[in-house]
Amino acid sequence: MxxxxxxxxxxxxxxxxxxxxxxxxxxxxxxxxxxxxxxxxxxxxxxxxxxxxxxxxxxxxxxxxxxxxxxxxxxxxxxxxxxxxxxxxxxxxxxxxxxxxxxxxxxxxxxxxxxxxxxxxxxxxxxxxxxxxxxxxxxxxxxxxxxELSKLKTANAEAVNLLLKQQIHPHFLFNALNTLKALYRKDPAAGDTYIVHLANFLRASVFNHNSKVASLEDEVALLNDYLEMQKIRFGIALDCRIDLPEEILKNYYLPSFSLQPLLENAIKHNELTREMPLVVDIFCSDERVVVRNNLQKKTISVTSVNHGLANLAERYRLWTGDEVIIEEKENVFSVSIKLLTNEYSDHRG
Incomplete structure (x- = not known):
């Protein structure tokens, strides 16, 4: 005592x-x-x-x-x-x-x-x-x-959050380097563009490595770099539409690295072809950001390594106390996350 x-x-x-x-x-x-x-x-x-x-x-x-x-x-x-x-x-x-x-x-x-x-x-x-x-x-x-108990809980949550975030980067980097290798063999110009976006993405990842929350504007900027890399890879087979008003971008927050894993999850588990493109819509509804895509699951099951949706849901629960809402209908899959206000950006009490 x-x-x-x-x-x-x-x-x-x-x-x-x-x-x-x-x-x-x-x-x-x-x-x-x-x-x-x-x-x-x-x-x-x-x-x-x-x-x-x-x-x-x-x-x-x-x-x-x-x-x-x-x-x-x-x-x-x-x-x-x-x-x-x-x-x-x-x-x-x-x-x-x-x-x-x-x-x-x-x-x-x-x-x-x-x-x-x-x-x-x-x-x-x-x-x-x-x-x-x-x-x-x-x-x-x-x-x-x-x-003291509150401090211990916060420290534990920070450690778990950091561990979960660290799981994302090796997985993503492995795929990115394989894609880059293939691009330089077929289209060096596309490879150059890809590596610019990859550098931007990795720079933001390192800079915000210890951040618990990020502005929605920063999250979308990070998502755009990832999206451009995937467009180079898949072309018109990937159609991602981001519809988030400027006012919302500047005044709301999300746990850092929230949007990119959702797009990665959609790409990972769905077929992407010119004839059947993957359409991803990102928009705001009732103070939640929604990521919705048409459902066309891959016939070959994808091995999960806990880097995607489960990872995000756990980090979000740790830092806000809220749950990520996941809905799967016949042809549509959507994930929605509650936006954090400036006052709420200190996470749960």
Whole structure:
């Protein structure tokens, strides 16, 4: 357990207790006792002084013991009770002559009764203070624990997110280099264009490697470089239409590397021919970006290596708490992702 103590909150508690107890004493004397106004004010001040001294003595003892033993040990608890109750008795006995001066009734008690009254009063007051201080300390530890747990969850999510993103790049790079090799054999000019877009794509990938979110505009720019590479590869067999207004591009966000895997997934699992082109539409609907394609599944099953849709869905869930909506109908397959506003770009709380 963390050995730090909420000193400021404990000090505030002491002042609050001093005011509360002294006010209660004043009201009790005002309504039930026939005392002069000076006596009532005097009792109020002395009560506040006694509560304040005991409270601050407790705080001082807590600090010393925490530094020496730590707050989670049995020794700390044992010495705390011993020293605070002893200190409260000493403080009350030191103030006994003042109380005796204010109230001549004390003179009628025997020394043993007189001593017992002050010991009992100090024990009651100290018990109340300890209980309230424990409440403050426990609340502090709970808040501290919750914060640490939140940090651990965030760190874990970041690690998982980074791992998932790192899975994308080797897979994509392997395919890109094979395509580039084939292009330079058949069409060097197309190969040159392809390598420009590949360089742009890889540059953006490296630059945004640790980013958790990206603006929709940046995501579309990254997607366009990937799209141009695929158009060089497939020609008119791939027809991708992006219809996203400028206002939405500049004012909304997505988890980084969200759109490109969706287009890659569509290309990976569908047939692309001149006679039957793959048509992909990317548009906005109800504050969600939708990637929709005509469904013409490959007859040969494609081995999945967990780089596509499942990867994206897991990263999106980690950073937003929302789910990627996947719909498959007879001839249409679509994936929609909720757009993040600027305020929501810090992800889930």
């Amino acid at each position: 963390d050995s730090t103590l909420p000193i400021k909150n404990l000090v505030r508690l002491n002042w609050l207790l001093a005011v509360a107890f002294s006010t209660i004493v004043f009201l009790f004397l005002f309504f039930l006792m026939e005392e002069s106004q000076m006596h009532k004010l005097f009792y109020m001040v002395i009560t506040a002084l006694a509560i304040g001294l005991i409270g601050f003595a407790n705080v001082g003892i807590l600090i010393l013991l925490a530094r020496r033993f730590g707050t989670g040990t049995k020794v700390f608890k044992r010495y705390r009770y011993l020293f605070t109750y002893f200190a409260s008795v000493i403080i009350y006995l030191m103030l006994a002559p003042v109380f005796n001066y204010a109230s001549h009734k004390m003179n009628s008690y025997s020394p043993l009764v007189y001593f017992s009254i002050f010991v009992l009063a100090s024990a009651v007051v100290n018990t109340v203070i300890i209980v309230l201080q424990d409440f403050i300390i426990l609340h502090h530890y709970k808040a501290h624990t919750d914060l």
